[in-house]
Amino acid sequence: EAGVAQSPRYKIIEKRQSVAFWCNPISGHATLYWYQQILGQGPKLLIQFQNNGVVDDSQLPKDRFSAERLKGVDSTLKIQPAKLEDSAVYLCASSPGLATEAFFGQGTRLTVV
């Protein structure tokens, strides 16, 4: 079974630039999550989709972050403009449903300079 695919693996940008991350979840998984993991901390949920609808985006900095899940499958997370404090690993995860095991992608390590 193919896992959660994310790209790119690494990205370095200057502050105020924009960046986009892509995620392809495990086939058939209804729930998709984007997490931000700052070095030495636990993952912080940014947004959670159920199929193609948003069920929680309370911790998403909406003035600069946006996310969409097209046709309830792939998802993109965008940051515009980036700040230094956005440097982190961005993890995408998917699960068959709510309160079930979440499978994580390899993550995208973003460095903002």
Next chain:
Amino acid sequence: GENVEQHPSTLSVQEGDSAVIKCTYSDSASNYFPWYKQELGKRPQLIIDIRSNVGEKKDQRIAVTLNKTAKHFSLHITETQPEDSAVYFCAASQGSNYQLIWGAGTKLIIKP
């Protein structure tokens, strides 16, 4: 807001000994509590989870206990092995969509 506290932040045990990691949560409505293991540079992976209708769950060397009254749950690893070295995260669900609130992590070091 809701939060999950995890202790200790670092735990060093001798190979073969047991390790215990504890978490407390604030939302009394939380009902799903997973534990994830993250090896250096790798993605988090679920190792065990428990729901609020049971007090304990065991899977080989790993067990989780839940005390709903006190709002805390613990991970127990027995007969630790070098491959158990990693960062362990607890999490607790909140809301009807089971959003997870994660602890800050415990770095487990197994000494040979």
